[in-house]
Amino acid sequence: MAEYDYDLFVIGAGSGGVRAARLASETGARVGIAEEYRVGGTCVIRGCVPKKLLVYGSRYGDEIEDAKAFGWTCDGVRFDWPTLIQNVRLEVDRLNGLYTRALENSGVDRFLTRATVAGPHEIKILDRDETISAKYILVATGAHPAMPEVSGREHLISSNECFQLEALPESIVIIGAGYIGMEFASIFAGLGVSVTVLYRGDQVLRGFDMDLRDGVAEAMRDRGIDLRMNTQVASINKDGDGYRVALKDGGTNSASLVMAATGRVPNTTGLGLQQAGVELGWNGHVVVDEYSKSTVDSIYAVGDVTDRKNLTPVAIREGIAFVETVFKDKPDTMDYDFIATAVFTEPEIGTVGLSEEEAREKYRAVDIYKSSFRPMRATISGRNEKMLIKLVIDAESDKVLGIHLLGPDAAEIAQMAAISLRLGVTKAQLDGTMALHPSIAEEIVTMRQKWEAPKLSEGSDA
Ligand code: NDP
Numbered sequence: 001m002a003e004y005d006y007d008l009f010v011i012g013a014g015s016g017g018v019r020a021a022r023l024a025s026e027t028g029a030r031v032g033i034a035e036e037y038r039v040g041g042t043c044v045i046r047g048c049v050p051k052k053l054l055v056y057g058s059r060y061g062d063e064i065e066d067a068k069a070f071g072w073t074c075d076g077v078r079f080d081w082p083t084l085i086q087n088v089r090l091e092v093d094r095l096n097g098l099y100t101r102a103l104e105n106s107g108v109d110r111f112l113t114r115a116t117v118a119g120p121h122e123i124k125i126l127d128r129d130e131t132i133s134a135k136y137i138l139v140a141t142g143a144h145p146a147m148p149e150v151s152g153r154e155h156l157i158s159s160n161e162c163f164q165l166e167a168l169p170e171s172i173v174i175i176g177a178g179y180i181g182m183e184f185a186s187i188f189a190g191l192g193v194s195v196t197v198l199y200r201g202d203q204v205l206r207g208f209d210m211d212l213r214d215g216v217a218e219a220m221r222d223r224g225i226d227l228r229m230n231t232q233v234a235s236i237n238k239d240g241d242g243y244r245v246a247l248k249d250g251g252t253n254s255a256s257l258v259m260a261a262t263g264r265v266p267n268t269t270g271l272g273l274q275q276a277g278v279e280l281g282w283n284g285h286v287v288v289d290e291y292s293k294s295t296v297d298s299i300y301a302v303g304d305v306t307d308r309k310n311l312t313p314v315a316i317r318e319g320i321a322f323v324e325t326v327f328k329d330k331p332d333t334m335d336y337d338f339i340a341t342a343v344f345t346e347p348e349i350g351t352v353g354l355s356e357e358e359a360r361e362k363y364r365a366v367d368i369y370k371s372s373f374r375p376m377r378a379t380i381s382g383r384n385e386k387m388l389i390k391l392v393i394d395a396e397s398d399k400v401l402g403i404h405l406l407g408p409d410a411a412e413i414a415q416m417a418a419i420s421l422r423l424g425v426t427k428a429q430l431d432g433t434m435a436l437h438p439s440i441a442e443e444i445v446t447m448r449q450k451w452e453a454p455k456l457s458e459g460s461d462a
Contacts, residue, residue, distance in 0.1 A: 007030045008327070009123050009134035011115050014041020016303035017140030018099055022106040023323040029231035031108045034125065034130070036117030039099045042091075042142050043312040044305070046160050049095060050088045052181060054162075055344045057084045058190030062346070066381035079191060081168045088163070117272040120298045124272070136298050136326055139278075139286055140319070141271065143264035143304040147176060152236030155243055158261045159184060162413035168193055174247050175233055177204035179343055181261030183215070186346040188224050196253055198233060198245070205343065209404045212250040212371065215388045216406055219347050222384060242410030266305045273299070283307060286397070290333040291325050292318055300326070309336055340418035347385065350414030353402030353421050356392050365395035367427070369447040375398030375408055376438055387442045391427070398426040403444065413441045 008024045010017045025031040046159050066075045097317050103110055113127040121133050145158035159274035160330030172188050174181045177199035189195045197204070203213045204227060217227055232248040242256040266285040274280060279287040279295040283309035284349035292300045300322055317334060340352040359366045369391040378385045387407030394401050403417040420430075435442035 002030075004121060004135045005031045005111075006131040006134040008032075008138060009115075009132065010034070010138045010140055011117070011123070011143055012041070012140035012267075012303075012305070013039040013099070013103070013110075013289040014140060014142050014303060014315065015043050015312045016319040017041070017138065018103060018319075019316045020138055020140065020302060020319035020322050022102060023122075023320060024327050025106045025108050025442065026329045029327055032111060032123075032134070033108050034111040034113060036112075036114035036122070039103065039112075040096045044099065045092055045096045048312055050092055050163050051145050051159070051187075052344060053088045053091060054084070054187045055183070055346075057383070058187045059346060061190055061192070061297045062383070066383055068376070069381045072218045081191065082166070084164070085165065092163075099334065100411075102341070105438065113447060116270065117276045117278070117299065119276055120296050134298075136300065138319075138322060139268075139271070139273065139299065139301040139305055140303050140315070141267040141305045143266045143310065145260065146263045147260050148233065148263045150233050150235060150260045152243075153260075155236045155238060156258055160259055162259070169242075170194065170197070171242070171255040172257045172259060173198060173243075173253050173255040174262070175349075176261035176263055177201070177227070178206070178261060179261065181259075182343055182345045183219065184221075184261060185225050185227075186223075186344070189220075189223055190270050190346060194224075194226075194255075196228065196255065198228050198231045198253070200232050201228065202229055204229075205349075207355075208343075208349065209390065209392075209402070210357060211388060211390055211407050212349050212351065212355075212404050213218060215346055215372075215386070216347065217345070219343065219385070219406075221305070222261060223346065239433045248429060265309065268309055281307065288336070292322050307370045308334075309339055311341060314339065317462050325353070338418050338421045340411075340414040342414060344411065347387075347407045348410040350405040350410030350417075351403070353400070354392055355404070356390070356401060359392045359394070359401045363394050363396070363401070366401070367393040367395045368451040369393070369449070370441045370451045371447055373443070375440055377408075387440055387443075389440075389447070391408065391430070391444070391447060392416065398428055400425050400427060400430065407440065409440060414443075416441075417444065 007029035010021045010033040013033050020030050021033045031199045057290040064077050098460045115287035116124045119131045124131050147153050149397045171194040173196045175198050184196050185195045204217050206417040234248045235334040237244050243258050245253040268284045277296045281287050286294050287303035288301050288306050292302050304310045371389045375387050390404040392402035430445050433445040435446050
């Protein structure tokens with residue numbers, strides 16, 4: 001008789017949990033997994049994948065407009081939201097099926113219900129009122145949208161509900177200017193919705209390089225999005241068919257919908273973790289060591305529930321490292337440096353490495369190279385768009401510390417740039433790389449002129 005029912009029990013079938021369950025099962029371990037919603041997790045069901053499909057959908061309007069200058073006749077063009085959202089849902093269903101079959105094929109037992117931790121080796125399966133045991137428990141329950149504590153918060157939708165909308169609103173107010181707020185602002189604006197973003201800070205996308213933040217804000221304003229900084233919401237009230245948002249400075253805003261994009265909270269409430277001895281952090285995240293082990297030896301956690309780097313590929317890699325460490329006896333830790341990330345706004349952000357501000361804090365001397373130019377296709381389309389490419393260099397070692405891009409294909413370029421940064425590329429090596437002409441990315445290897453902060457002229461009283 002085995003000591004435990006399972007060698008591994010995973011709670012949460014998102015990107016990290018599914019990968020860990022499948023890989024552990026491939027080692028011959030007996031694995032169970034519980035999921036209370038749909039197999040696939042945030043990324044597949046109501047995050048990255050459906051969001052990126054909406055991004056694609058939202059960009060066709062501009063492309064069709066631009067096509068005219070290239071000789072295309074585009075009369076009678078119309079957009080139909082039900083077609084787009086229905087097709088997005090079909091794709092989500094397809095991926096949900098793929099994930100489910102992958103689990104089945106790898107011999108993992110699936111429990112499509114909520115499970116909680118009942119002890120260091122015990123898991124309670126809720127709909128069966130049954131407790132099962134496992135040598136190891138992996139918590140991979142992800143996170144959910146945080147809703148701000150404002151009066152009328154029950155009127156707010158989150159990004160989750162955006163995928164459930166049966167009709168597009170005429171106008172929307174979005175609270176928060178992080179990844180989700182900015183991406184949905186671009187999506188809705190691209191589909192013809194009037195968009196206002198209310199942000200409590202000085203500039204959107206806190207934590208990103210300042211040139212990217214300024215550049216994307218300017219470009220989004222040019223596209224008609226009303227970005228309001230230093231603005232805090234006091235209350236939200238129903239007003240006819242829509243809502244009235246009262247601001248703390250006394251102003252008001254009316255819109256058909258109000259969306260909160262104010263961060264995400266790890267899913268640990270009611271999971272029984274603290275009772276089992278697992279330490280939770282300030283926002284409820286599971287505190288783990290470099291091997292993703294919690295403060296209880298048999299309980300590990302990966303992905304957004306640990307609030308390290310909340311990105312899908314990171315959760316997957318954490319799941320892989322967990323299996324290497326625990327089931328293959330090859331202790332494996334994560335390297336969180338040089339993780340490329342994108343914000344799928346219009347224009348798009350792609351970035352890897354340190355921002356200029358971070359680099360100046362960590363290094364004695366930093367060189368900056370910047371290029372801002374009109375992408376070639378805009379010369380004919382006439383669109384007022386600019387590409388920004390910025391390199392952050394350690395002046396002493398010549399190492400490239402960061403590459404930041406704003407404009408077409410920024411995400412694709414940042415992914416490739418991440419490889420060279422991980423390999424420790426220097427500015428001289430970039431300079432020695434032949435340009436691919438004509439392309440946007442060639443600018444990365446052709447910039448020779450260091451950027452100097454503009455000097456104040458003599459007698460200037462600025
Ligand atoms: P972020 O933390 O990126 O942004 C939250 C925004 O809401 C910030 O502007 C923040 O302001 C503001 N905010 C937070 N709390 C309040 C409050 N109480 N009242 C008013 N404003 C508030 O979170 P998101 O929800 O946008 O995204 C969550 C995570 O999901 C991201 O961090 C990212 O890891 C992941 N993600 C990644 C994507 C990608 O890779 N493309 C896409 C979408 C999500 P302040 O800056 O002042 O804190």
